Amino acid sequence: MLLDLNDWRLNPRKAVAPQLRVILRSRIVRNQLKPSSRLSESDLAKEYQVSRQPVREAFITLEHEGLLEIRPQRGTFVKPIDVNSVLGGRFVREAFEADVVHNLAQTPDTSLIKELRSQLKEQAAIADVNPAKFIELDEVFHETLAIAAGIEQAWGYLEAVKAQMDRVRFISFVEFPIHTLIAQHGQIVDKIEEGDADAAERSMRRHLKEILNSLPRIQQLYPQYFAGGGGKVNDP
Amino acid sequence: MLLDLNDWRLNPRKAVAPQLRVILRSRIVRNQLKPSSRLSESDLAKEYQVSRQPVREAFITLEHEGLLEIRPQRGTFVKPIDVNSVLGGRFVREAFEADVVHNLAQTPDTSLIKELRSQLKEQAAIADVNPAKFIELDEVFHETLAIAAGIEQAWGYLEAVKAQMDRVRFISFVEFPIHTLIAQHGQIVDKIEEGDADAAERSMRRHLKEILNSLPRIQQLYPQYFAGGGGKVNDP
DNA sequence: ACTATCATACTTCCATACAAGTCAACACTC
DNA sequence: GAGTGTTGACTTGTATGGAAGTATGATAGT
Structure with a gap:
């Protein structure tokens, strides 16, 4: 849960969205993704070689957890503490x-x-x-x-x-x-x-x-x- | 929060997914959607006259909250208590x-x-x-x-x-x-x-x-x- | 009668296209 | 110069088609 997931590798057999959720969660909690920094659905989609949709679904759960803030049509940001x-x-x-x-x-x-x-x-x-x-x-x-x-x-x-x-x-x-x-x-x-x-x-x-x-x-x-x-x- | 949302109309000005989340949450907590009953993305999409995607996003948050259980390629069910x-x-x-x-x-x-x-x-x-x-x-x-x-x-x-x-x-x-x-x-x-x-x-x-x-x-x-x-x- | 195989109709999950809102830069008017 | 409108490149939100997996029932074979 708190593991260091720097060496991310998506398992193509399993669903992508939950894996992204865990990875991003780890990167935020470990302060690798800095508070107030901007996260783009498209950029992360390219980075992980997937489409926007699973990235987006990971965003939604992380917002619900209080780690992200999604501002519609504006952008998604790592929530300041x-x-x-x-x-x-x-x-x-x-x-x-x-x-x-x-x-x-x-x-x-x-x-x-x-x-x-x-x-x-x-x-x-x-x-x-x-x-x-x-x-x-x-x-x-x-x-x-x-x-x-x-x-x-x-x-x-x-x-x-x-x-x-x-x-x-x-x-x-x-x-x-x-x-x-x-x-x-x-x-x-x-x-x-x-x-x-x-x-x-x-x-x-x-x-x-x-x-x-x-x-x-x-x-x-x-x-x-x-x-x-x-x-x-x-x-x- | 706990309001009875039986006769609820979607506000087309606001995002659909969060509204669906609140509505479905209310229907589950109030035992209107019975435990173990099946929820279909398509059916609910038709019922609320929207596409499957926002329904799906509502499902994901509710699963994270312990109210739904999504079984991939099988179906989505109201989680038994x-x-x-x-x-x-x-x-x-x-x-x-x-x-x-x-x-x-x-x-x-x-x-x-x-x-x-x-x-x-x-x-x-x-x-x-x-x-x-x-x-x-x-x-x-x-x-x-x-x-x-x-x-x-x-x-x-x-x-x-x-x-x-x-x-x-x-x-x-x-x-x-x-x-x-x-x-x-x-x-x-x-x-x-x-x-x-x-x-x-x-x-x-x-x-x-x-x-x-x-x-x-x-x-x-x-x-x-x-x-x-x-x-x-x-x-x- | 019984079993195995296959077709079919579902499901969720993902990719893609488009719609709608936001914001900054820039040209234009006064 | 100050203010205003406009364009265009972004963003997230939604719709839709199809891929992959699963359950079910019909059918062929024994």
Whole structure:
């Protein structure tokens, strides 16, 4: 889902439109297609050697996901990052994952703990080597929690939420204190293992508030990627 | 959003595809287009006097929303209700709205309370007259809370979640204890007014667990609308 | 009676042509 | 020079024909 799809190759056996959707989505989230830049149906059609129609259909789904803005008869543009959307998404995600770890801590599972600790080692190993890869591992970590809580289905609803947050992270890796994030992961695992549901929830909420620290700085460093003013969003 | 769009005329000035998306979405959520029933691009194109392309584009977005299932070269079908999707969505929504009222109760706003109490009266007045209209008012109630909490943006992320839950409610109004729901609304408002954040959160969680009571009964009464449970399943 | 093959009528998916709106450049009028 | 209308090259939106795949039923063969 978050894979790097630079080496795109369309599989001619499968439908083209869904493949284009995944490829373009990856290129936008990874900040390879810059916010406010123009995307032309015809140009992309030529680039991928297909007709305009499948490109167009990919555009439509990506607009629905909040990554593109289609202005009829005007053009299609990569949507600038809307701070309120990021903050709103972050709120949803915090609420969701707080409940997830709260549930998990009430019935700790040793095999889950073992798996999570294994992932922590991977994260630490890759941290200074390949930050983009760390983001993938981070996603796996959180998804593992959701699946363990038995609500894999629910995790899918957060796709759009994660996309908006990931866009911010891909703009500037250096602004994110990866080792802090990993330490927070460790704390969450600890609290789940201890069976302290409230503490686990607090750890997760603190963890997911981390982006609030870096977001203003990133917005200041890269104002060209953002749109509108960052209003205030209340947080628990 | 949830409006009844039975007698809807296409506005020829605006793009057709988005209008079709809204119309079809409404017809599916309101259970006018039955689960597992077949939708044909050509038929709908004739029905709305347009070409197949805009119909197709509407299909694609609705599939992405989990309301349709497009089987290539086979047909397009209204997706049967997946209980796990409903439960997962319910989980997300409970987590979200619990945090919303928790925040609201920490800084009670008298004008908000007044507005909510006014809505409660409306709900009570319509309860026995028009259950479909009550669902609309219910949506307004919850949305009002989200907006008051300053996270209108986040509310948009829950569109798909609400759609799945609403489908269940539209299958059978009688299974839902509307007066109980209204009483729960009242309790939530009370606790916000009292400034008791934890109690407000508990009330909201109890309220959003109400669907768990009726879901099994509805599934048993209308197995043909659900996937993978009780209905005649023709698996290979 | 039973099975395999093939014709046919569907379906979605893609390519192409055209329609309609937008915007910038440019000539023209005042 | 300032303002205005026009042209033309763009854009996305829609219509339509055909390609490829799938289900169904008739038919031939055993």
